[in-house]
Amino acid sequence: MSPAVSAVAGLHRCGVDPWVVDSGEPAHEEGGLQRGLQDHLDAISESIDHVRADTGRRPYLVGYSQGGMFAYEVAVFRGNEGIAGIVTLGSPVDLKAMKPAGIPFEALVPAVEFLSNQVVGTRSLPSWASSTGFELLDPAGSLRKRVDFVLKLHDRDALASHEKRRRFLNGEGWVAWPGPSLLDMMVGLTRHNRFMTGGYEIDGHLYTLRGSEPAGAHGLGIRRCDRPSVVGEGVGTRGAALRGRRVRPAGGSLRVGGRIGGGGRDLAGGR
């Protein structure tokens, strides 16, 4: 990424110590396409422990898009332990309010259930599909950018400042999405609209952040929270997501996901 738009470069200029959890390229790593959401959450949790041991400070988690969901889920599982706060950027939170593609939440859930159980299964999503899907979110805009690029090809200086970003969005920045992870994400995002109603399900148990110890004070200039909270584009603090009970399981590792609408305890009664 160009230094002008690089997040780590920008944060470093602002006096921050930036770390990145790199999941690599699943399609080119042994067992990569069999990874589930729990593998990603375990990796983030291990990273938190490492950063804390290395720096002596509780790190902030900054997740963008689905990364913000990971941050929330890890904070829930850890009961906020070792985490100074959370910032999410463009993460989906309230599906009822968002109405993606204009689809009401009540219709979205069965549609996602069908897609998850009958179509996705454990199939992985190749990187080109993610890239293409992103372009299809705004097909006219994507086509216009491609035409502009061709028309300006004679002017290298005019293209240079956007070239890294263009290459990233046009394919180089996308990696395959492992099937189990994709399924877990669809479950977590849609079941009970959890990010708004509070808590998160891990291995059939409901976790929330109520009762978590207050976070330490750091002068970062980003929102400092008594507990990890969700801050992002038009999102604000979601107090409702922080209410309820915090229950930790006897087991050690994160277990997330399952089939939507499948077996297991119905946790709708939890807050």
Next chain:
Amino acid sequence: MCRYCGGVASGPFHDLGEWARNALEVARFGGLDTGEESSPYEITQQSPTHRLRRYFPDSDPGRVAVILIPPMMLSRRSST
């Protein structure tokens, strides 16, 4: 400045030449080489499912630590 003739670069023929040269570079390498360098980093933790990268590892200590978490379908290059 025209890189070939040494004179002032202008005119449709110059633009056409530049366009063809850049188009060839895009066709061969997928894009234009801008000469920009990625931020320096070191891998401080590694497992079968992740690598933890610390950027600007030679920075002065005492900074607030921030862990960036990209979405699953984007590579870590999205933040670096």
